[in-house]
Amino acid sequence: MTVPTHDTEGADPRPLHARIAADLREEIMNGDLAVGGNLPSTAQLKTRFDASNATIQKALQLLKAEGLAVGRAGAAVTVRKNRQRAVHPERSLTPAPAGAAYPWLAEMAEGRPAARSTLLSVAEVPVTGDVSAALRLPEGRSAVCRRQLISIDGEPAELVNSYYPVDIARGTALAEPRRISGGTPALLPELGHPFRRSVDRVSARIATQEQYAALRLPGDLPVLRTLRTVYGDGDRPIEVTVMVKAGHLYELCYEFTPGT
CATH class of the missing domain: 3.40.1410.10 (Chorismate lyase-like)
Structure with a gap:
C-alpha cells in the first residue's frame, strides 16, 4: 500500500519515514514479515511508498533502533529474532x-x-x-x-x-x-x-x-x-x-x- 505524501483531511500528519516505519512495524509484529526473514529491499520499499532512498533508510533506522530489525548499509535488513x-x-x-x-x-x-x-x-x-x-x-x-x-x-x-x-x-x-x-x-x-x-x-x-x-x-x-x-x-x-x-x-x- 502506497502512503500518500500530500496533506488531505484525516491524513496521517507524521513524517513519511515515521509512517513507513509504522506500516513495517505492524507487519513485523503481526507476522506478515517472518522472524529471521528479510524486509523488502530498498528498491521495493521506494516503489511501494513512493519515497526517496534517504526516507526509506530513516524508516529502517527507526526499526533497528527499536530492536525489531537488524542489518547494515548495503546488506539486507532482517526481522530480528526473539524480539516480540x-x-x-x-x-x-x-x-x-x-x-x-x-x-x-x-x-x-x-x-x-x-x-x-x-x-x-x-x-x-x-x-x-x-x-x-x-x-x-x-x-x-x-x-x-x-x-x-x-x-x-x-x-x-x-x-x-x-x-x-x-x-x-x-x-x-x-x-x-x-x-x-x-x-x-x-x-x-x-x-x-x-x-x-x-x-x-x-x-x-x-x-x-x-x-x-x-x-x-x-x-x-x-x-x-x-x-x-x-x-x-x-x-x-x-x-x-x-x-x-x-x-x-x-x-x-x-x-x-x-x-x-
Whole structure:
C-alpha cells in the first residue's frame, strides 16, 4: 500500500519515514514479515511508498533502533529474532519450585538462562490514584512497595512495582530488600493470605520519564501498563502490581474457558 505524501483531511500528519516505519512495524509484529526473514529491499520499499532512498533508510533506522530489525548499509535488513514475546500474565501468579526460576521470568526468557530480576528498592511509600483505589486505601496512605527491573540478555524488559498493605507486609520478607524464595505467590499464602482471584487492567500509554530511561526506549512508542489486583479471603486486596513493558516488543496472551 502506497502512503500518500500530500496533506488531505484525516491524513496521517507524521513524517513519511515515521509512517513507513509504522506500516513495517505492524507487519513485523503481526507476522506478515517472518522472524529471521528479510524486509523488502530498498528498491521495493521506494516503489511501494513512493519515497526517496534517504526516507526509506530513516524508516529502517527507526526499526533497528527499536530492536525489531537488524542489518547494515548495503546488506539486507532482517526481522530480528526473539524480539516480540507473547506473555501469559496468569503464570506470574504461579509459585516457583524450590531453587527454580520464577515461571513468569522463565517464560519471558523463552528458555534462555539470561533473564534476571533486579530488586531496585523496598520501602513504605504513600500511594495515590489507581493504586490506592485498588488497595482500597485513602490517598496518601502508606503501602510497602517492592520495585524490580526485569532484564533479558542484559536489556531491560519490564518495570514491576508491587504494593502491599502495611499490616500484611510489615515485619515479613515482603518488607525486606532481598529476593523472596518462590516469589510472593508462595509467600502470601504462608502468611495466611491465599490468592483467591486476580483482576488485570491493561492500557497503552506514552512512557513517563522514569519508564523511558529505565526501559531504554528508542522513541515515543507506547508502553503496555498492567494494573493487577490480587484478592485474598473476603475479597480483600492483598497485592497490587503495576507492570510496564515496551509495547512494540510484547503482547499479552489471555486464555479463557467458557463458563468459568
